[in-house]
Amino acid sequence: MSARERIVAADKRRVWHPYTPMRQYVDETEPLCIARAQGSRLFDADGRAFLDGNSSWWTAALGHGHPRLVAALKRQADVMAHVPLAGIAHEPAALLAEELIAVAPPGLSRVFYADDGSTAVEIALKLALQYWHQNGRPERTRFVALGDAFHGDTLGAAALGGVEVFRRPFAGVLLDCVHVPVEPSGHERAFAALEHLLRASADTLAAVVLEPVVQGAAGMRIYSPEHLARVAAVARDADVFLVLDEVFTGYGRTGPMWASQHAGVSPDLLCTAKALSGGLLPMGATLVSERIFEGFLGEPERAFYYGHTFSGNPLGAALAREVLAIYRDERILERAAQKALRIRSAFEELATCEGVGRVRSLGMIGALELEGQSGYLAGSGRRVAEEALKRGAYLRPLGNVVYVAPPLNIDDADLDELLAIVDASVRAAVG
Numbered sequence: 290m291s292a293r294e295r296i297v298a299a300d301k302r303r304v305w306h307p308y309t310p311m312r313q314y315v316d317e318t319e320p321l322c323i324a325r326a327q328g329s330r331l332f333d334a335d336g337r338a339f340l341d342g343n344s345s346w347w348t349a350a351l352g353h354g355h356p357r358l359v360a361a362l363k364r365q366a367d368v369m370a371h372v373p374l375a376g377i378a379h380e381p382a383a384l385l386a387e388e389l390i391a392v393a394p395p396g397l398s399r400v401f402y403a404d405d406g407s408t409a410v411e412i413a414l415k416l417a418l419q420y421w422h423q424n425g426r427p428e429r430t431r432f433v434a435l436g437d438a439f440h441g442d443t444l445g446a447a448a449l450g451g452v453e454v455f456r457r458p459f460a461g462v463l464l465d466c467v468h469v470p471v472e473p474s475g476h477e478r479a480f481a482a483l484e485h486l487l488r489a490s491a492d493t494l495a496a497v498v499l500e501p502v503v504q505g506a507a508g509m510r511i512y513s514p515e516h517l518a519r520v521a522a523v524a525r526d527a528d529v530f531l532v533l534d535e536v537f538t539g540y541g542r543t544g545p546m547w548a549s550q551h552a553g554v555s556p557d558l559l560c561t562a563k564a565l566s567g568g569l570l571p572m573g574a575t576l577v578s579e580r581i582f583e584g585f586l587g588e589p590e591r592a593f594y595y596g597h598t599f600s601g602n603p604l605g606a607a608l609a610r611e612v613l614a615i616y617r618d619e620r621i622l623e624r625a626a627q628k629a630l631r632i633r634s635a636f637e638e639l640a641t642c643e644g645v646g647r648v649r650s651l652g653m654i655g656a657l658e659l660e661g662q663s664g665y666l667a668g669s670g671r672r673v674a675e676e677a678l679k680r681g682a683y684l685r686p687l688g689n690v691v692y693v694a695p696p697l698n699i700d701d702a703d704l705d706e707l708l709a710i711v712d713a714s715v716r717a718a719v720g
């Protein structure tokens with residue numbers, strides 16, 4: 290047995306994969322078996338290379354194995370891997386909090402650490418609920434989200450999610466969230482409904498939760514920043530909290546550091562994860578306003594009795610500090626702007642291709658819809674991904690939506706190769 294065969298045999302015998310229909314996986318799939326990752330490339334057990342078209346589930350914004358990140362991880366591991374953050378201070382968590390607030394939208398002043406994106410959202414939901422509970426508005430217990438929102442998979446975060454196939458089994462037990470449907474043609478009516486709801490039902494609403502400007506898992510659906518700006522203003526008038534989930538859109542994925550900057554909006558709570566720690570370790574954070582922080586002061590029973598064992602862990606925090614330093618030193622956002630133009634023109638070119646529907650791009654995201662069945666379970670995207678693998682790129686389509694979200698610091702030559710592979714693979718699959 291080769292090394293690859295041994296790994297795949299054990300995997301198929303024992304591992305239950307996330308987001309994977311396991312019968313089909315075990316019976317029919319020859320999985321990629323990745324042994325190594327460097328820069329914008331993944332290498333499989335046989336040494337074949339694949340450009341990483343989705344930055345390892347949107348985390349590796351600085352590519353794989355950035356030498357400064359690897360060194361920062363080793364340095365911190367030598368000093369201290371973990372201590373609890375409950376009542377203990379340590380340098381990585383303290384200085385990271387300062388540095389995060391320094392780059393955050395104005396008005397955010399405190400950092401509550403999470404383990405990942407889902408728990409960053411979970412924290413935001415609980416903070417909102419508890420704030421109203423103990424600050425005179427206990428009837429504010431409902432949330433509002435977009436129809437095909439995605440905010441993570443814990444039970445709280447899943448309540449906000451609108452992707453039908455993810456939500457269906459739990460629909461009966463989820464906390465109360467109103468979803469405003471988004472039409473295939475655009476977000477106009479969804480936001481009008483959202484604003485109406487905010488005006489009419491503010492008394493029962495704890496928060497409106499949004500992925501700013503790009504709904505990632507829904508299929509890279511992009512909406513006008515004006516919608517976000519208006520909703521933020523209406524929410525402020527109604528005194529309903531605005532939670533912005535920047536887990537995917539943060540760290541320059543859409544251009545500026547935060548997608549909310551497209552609209553000049555400051556939320557009451559901001560969730561970040563994924564690129565926060567550069568894709569080396571799970572790490573998340575929920576940034577909140579001083580008003581919310583102060584709503585938990587006073588008698589001990591007003592405190593936020595919540596935490597994860599690894600909240601603010603020194604390894605993740607040290608990495609996250611180094612990520613911010615690399616963004617500054619390597620001018621990651623400025624340099625990505627040129628690359629974003631290449632993505633835009635490559636996807637615009639594909640718009641004229643037979644079998645391709647809407648195309649869209651923003652920052653370091655390019656996406657297209659394949660005509661025919663839509664939704665997460667549509668199989669057409671998978672055929673493009675198979676073609677791309679043959680040509681040396683790894684894509685992970687969302688149903689009939691094929692997209693790239695490569696590392697922000699991908700070499701121009703690698704980016705051109707990735708885009709050429711996407712072009713050839715789409716044409717091969719629809720042709």
Ligand SMILES: *Cc1c(COP(=O)(O)O)cnc(C)c1O
Nearest residue numbers: 405406407439440441505536537
């Ligand atoms: C991925 C994602 C999450 C969940 O993050 P995890 O780290 O997978 O728990 C939440 N919100 C958005 C917008 C995401 O893209």
